[in-house]
Each structure stands twice: as structure tokens, then as C-alpha cells.
Amino acid sequence: MATLPSESSARRQINKYVSYFASVLLILGFLLLVIQRQRTPLDFTRLSGFLGLFRQGFVNTIIVSVIALIGSMITGFILYLMTKSKVQFFRAFSDVFTEVIYGTPLLVMIMVNAYLIGPAFNIFNRPVMGVLAIIVYITPYMSNIYKSAFSAITEEQYMAMDLFRFTPTQKYAYIIFPQVVRILTPPLMNNFSLIIKGSALLNVLSFRELFYSYRIFQSDTFQTSVGLIFMWGLYIIITIPLSQFIRYFERRWSLQ
Amino acid sequence: MVVTMKINIKNVSHTYDIEVLHDLTFNLEGKKAVALLGQSGSGKSTLLRMMAGLEKPTKGEITVNDLKVDNPDYKDYVGFVFQFHNLFPHLTLERNISLILEKTRGIEKEKAKKTAVDNLSFLGLGDQVHKLPKNVSGGQAQRASIARALSMNPDIIFLDEPTSSLDPILTDDVLSAVEDLRDSGKDFVFVTHVLSFVRDFADYIVFMHEGNIVEHGDTSILDNPKSEAMQSYMNKVR
Numbered sequence: 001m002a003t004l005p006s007e008s009s010a011r012r013q014i015n016k017y018v019s020y021f022a023s024v025l026l027i028l029g030f031l032l033l034v035i036q037r038q039r040t041p042l043d044f045t046r047l048s049g050f051l052g053l054f055r056q057g058f059v060n061t062i063i064v065s066v067i068a069l070i071g072s073m074i075t076g077f078i079l080y081l082m083t084k085s086k087v088q089f090f091r092a093f094s095d096v097f098t099e100v101i102y103g104t105p106l107l108v109m110i111m112v113n114a115y116l117i118g119p120a121f122n123i124f125n126r127p128v129m130g131v132l133a134i135i136v137y138i139t140p141y142m143s144n145i146y147k148s149a150f151s152a153i154t155e156e157q158y159m160a161m162d163l164f165r166f167t168p169t170q171k172y173a174y175i176i177f178p179q180v181v182r183i184l185t186p187p188l189m190n191n192f193s194l195i196i197k198g199s200a201l202l203n204v205l206s207f208r209e210l211f212y213s214y215r216i217f218q219s220d221t222f223q224t225s226v227g228l229i230f231m232w233g234l235y236i237i238i239t240i241p242l243s244q245f246i247r248y249f250e251r252r253w254s255l256q
Numbered sequence: 257m258v259v260t261m262k263i264n265i266k267n268v269s270h271t272y273d274i275e276v277l278h279d280l281t282f283n284l285e286g287k288k289a290v291a292l293l294g295q296s297g298s299g300k301s302t303l304l305r306m307m308a309g310l311e312k313p314t315k316g317e318i319t320v321n322d323l324k325v326d327n328p329d330y331k332d333y334v335g336f337v338f339q340f341h342n343l344f345p346h347l348t349l350e351r352n353i354s355l356i357l358e359k360t361r362g363i364e365k366e367k368a369k370k371t372a373v374d375n376l377s378f379l380g381l382g383d384q385v386h387k388l389p390k391n392v393s394g395g396q397a398q399r400a401s402i403a404r405a406l407s408m409n410p411d412i413i414f415l416d417e418p419t420s421s422l423d424p425i426l427t428d429d430v431l432s433a434v435e436d437l438r439d440s441g442k443d444f445v446f447v448t449h450v451l452s453f454v455r456d457f458a459d460y461i462v463f464m465h466e467g468n469i470v471e472h473g474d475t476s477i478l479d480n481p482k483s484e485a486m487q488s489y490m491n492k493v494r
Contacts (some may be wrong), residue, residue: 154342156338156340156342157342157344159305159310159338159342160336160338160342160344162310162331163308163309163310163331163334163336164331164356164360164408165328165331165332165360166356166359166360170359170360174355174359175344175346178346179344179345179346182346254390255345255346255388255390256345256390
């Protein structure tokens with residue numbers, strides 16, 4: 001190539017931004033086309049009386065997702081320990097449990113938990129059973145994350161720590177924990193995104209999260225298109241920055 | 257500790273799934289650089305790790321410089337260079353050394369840092385000290401790992417095939433760095449397949465085959481292998 005390396009890399013950079021900008025425009029353009037082709041005109045002013053409702057849904061979605069994230073981090077760790085257990089039964093149980101979950105759609109999990117398992121134990125608090133369903137559902141995925149994070153610390157590293165005479169506390173504080181956090185964070189945030197999206201299904205239990213807010217708005221105003229677009233945007237506002245953060249974190253902190 | 261290296265191996269056996277070392281008894285004294293040779297699976301790496309106190313033999317006893325290798329204090333006299341550099345991946349080259357000096361040797365921060373930078377510079381990495389292992393070449397990482405071993409001021413440095421993951425140019429790069437340590441006053445025990453390095457650097461050869469020490473002697477045994485196993489090895493490696 002005749003171009004200098006810096007010149008061509010600058011050009012590549014510009015090319016990249018233009019491509020991204022064009023892609024965003026294309027999707028927005030498609031959306032505008034869809035809006036323009038609706039039979040009933042869209043009246044966004046109707047949102048004004050329902051902003052509180054959407055805010056409540058938005059906040060509840062985040063609260064429920066954070067609870068499910070923390071809960072599944074704990075249950076996932078327990079499952080991970082079971083997969084590593086010396087007791088054959090624990091390993092077998094974790095296998096069977098994981099297979100059952102992998103074979104179950106989240107919506108079915110939520111319904112089964114709220115209408116089948118909960119009532120069997122006199123628990124009729126459906127939001128609670130719904131959140132538990134998400135926790136149970138994400139547990140095997142969390143277990144996998146722990147597995148890959150801890151396996152990243154090789155036997156040789158443990159040997160080196162012994163050789164240098166680190167105390168057990170020092171091993172965790174200076175070597176193991178800092179590495180595990182870096183490896184764990186991106187997939188953890190990925191799962192958080194999965195949970196946020198999955199929590200929309202809790203609307204079937206009439207739990208007041210974001211999708212449920214849309215349903216109320218729609219039934220009160222019949223502005224289906226307005227409600228859908230607004231709700232969609234609110235999900236995107238959380239999930240896209242989250243995935244951008246994950247990418248940034250991986251670029252900045254990856255150890256490979 | 258004594259000035260000259262002294263290794264005593266007494267009735268050492270080791271079993272993973274199968275026995276890899278068979279009742280070894282062997283004594284060495286006054287050597288500066290001992291090469292362990294042998295095919296993969298001959299037990300040389302296992303023996304090296306045991307001499308360094310990283311693994312315990314199933315049976316038997318090893319003392320180095322009159323100290324049992326399972327004595328915790330023994331670790332202070334040992335440097336070890338792993339096959340793949342084995343630096344902690346989340347720490348810079350400098351921090352890979354200074355953290356250990358600070359936390360486990362109780363050396364104050366500034367001094368630990370200076371020791372780290374000095375040793376890295378000695379191995380030609382003066383301008384790389386703030387980089388993470390992932391951002392330097394395999395050869396540089398391995399040299400940093402040698403600097404790390406050196407920084408602990410050990411009496412003996414063990415090297416376990418330090419160049420097996422490197423291409424020929426980087427291999428040269430690392431091995432000539434080791435040769436520069438000849439006058440450092442340290443003793444060396446190492447496993448490698450690079451015979452030119454063995455000829456230049458070693459003053460004693462131990463050849464292993466299927467868990468036994470088959471031949472040992474000064475470098476002249478490289479040219480006159482007596483056993484069939486060593487003859488066959490020399491033909492393959494050459």
C-alpha cells in the first residue's frame with residue numbers, strides 16, 4: 001500500500017464511525033417508515049399522564065433485576081461448588097438440575113413457579129415466586145461463569161504463590177480475587193442484561209414492571225404503537241449502555 | 257547455607273496414576289549448572305519440581321544444601337522459572353516482583369520497586385516494567401520471570417523447559433539471558449532440549465529415561481552416550 005500506516009489507520013477509524021452512524025440511521029429510518037405506515041396516527045402527547053406509571057415500571061424492573069442478579073450470584077456459586085464437590089450425589093444433582101433448566105423456557109419457569117410450585121407450599125405471593133423463578137433460571141448460567149473464572153487461575157499460579165510463600169489471605173487478596181473480578185465482571189453484566197430482558201415476562205403475573213406499565217397504558221389509551229415504542233426505548237436505554245460498558249471493561253481490563 | 261550446591265536424593269519414588277519415578281537415589285556436590293535431559297515423560301520435570309519443593313515425592317527424601325525441601329524455609333533459597341512464564345497476568349512486570357518482595361519478604365515499597373526495576377533492567381526489560389504480561393512478547397515475559405526468580409535472591413534457580421513455548425529467536429534471547437547470569441553466584445538446575453545451551457552452560461549432565469537416572473557425568477557424556485536410551489535421545493534432539 002502507498003499510504004502511510006497512520007494515514008490508513010485514521011481512514012479506517014473514519015470509515016468505522018461512518019459505518020456505525022449509517023447503521024443507526026438505517027434502523028431509525030426503518031422505525032420511522034413503520035410509524036408512518038400505521039393506520040391510526042400516533043399521539044405521543046397521551047404519554048403525559050402516564051409518565052409516573054412508566055417510571056414506576058422502569059424502577060421496578062431495575063429493582064427486580066438487581067435482586068435476581070444478586071440472588072442468582074449466590075445460588076450460582078452454590079451450584080458451582082456442587083459441580084466441584086467430592087460427593088458424587090452433588091455433582092449428579094447439579095447436572096440433572098442444569099439439564100432441566102436448560103430445557104425450560106423462562107416463561108414456563110415463571111408460570112410453573114407461581115401457579116404450581118408456590119401454591120403447593122401455600123405461597124401465593126406471585127411477584128416473589130416470579131423473581132425466584134428468574135433466579136432459579138439464571139443459576140446454571142452463573143455457575144458456568146464461576147467455573148470459567150476460577151479455572152483461569154492455573155495450577156502453576158498456585159504453585160508460584162506457594163513458592164513465594166503467600167499466606168492464604170494474601171493469595172486471595174492480591175492474586176486470586178483481583179483476577180476473578182476482572183474475568184467475572186463482563187459475563188456477569190451480560191447475565192444482568194439477560195435478566196432485565198427476561199423480567200419483562202413477569203407481566204404475566206401482573207407484576208408492575210416495565211412491560212406491565214405498557215399494558216396498562218395501552219388498555220387505557222389504545223395507543224399501542226406509542227406505548228410499544230416508548231417501552232422499547234426504555235429497555236434499550238438500560239441494555240445498550242450496559243453492553244457498551246461490558247465492551248469497554250473487556251478492552252481495558254482483559255488479562256488475555 | 258553452604259556456598260556450593262549439594263543435592264541428595266534418597267529412595268525417591270513418585271506416583272501420579274502410574275509410577276513416574278522409581279526409587280531414585282542420587283547425590284551431587286559442587287556443581288554450578290546441572291542439566292536434566294530426557295524424553296518427555298522421563299520424569300525429569302517431576303524431579304525438578306520436587307528438588308525445588310513444589311511437589312512432594314510419594315516416597316523418599318530430598319535435601320538440598322543440607323535443608324529438607326519440604327521445610328518451609330527452603331522456599332526462600334529457591335528460584336523457579338516455569339515452562340510458560342507464569343507471571344501473574346493482572347500485575348505489571350515490575351509489580352510481579354515488587355508485590356512479592358513487599359508482602360512476603362517484608363521489604364519496604366520503594367526498595368522493593370527498585371529491586372524489581374534493577375533486575376528487569378539487567379534482563380533488558382528496563383523500558384517494559386510498567387507493561388502487563390499480555391502486552392510483551394513470550395520471550396520478554398520469560399525474561400521477566402527470570403528476573404522475578406533472581407529478585408528473590410535465591411541460592412539455586414530451577415528452570416523447567418523455559419523456552420519450550422518460544423520460537424527459535426526468542427529461545428536464543430532467553431537462553432543468552434540465562435548465560436549472562438553465569439557470574440551471578442547462583443547455582444542452576446534446569447530441564448531443556450536445547451543442546452547448544454547445555455553444552456555452553458552446563459557443567460554436569462543427568463540423563464533420565466522412564467523414571468530412572470540412566471547416565472550422568474560432565475558434558476563429555478553428550479558425545480559418548482553409553483546407554484541405548486541416551487543414544488536414541490541424542491539422535492532425535494540433534
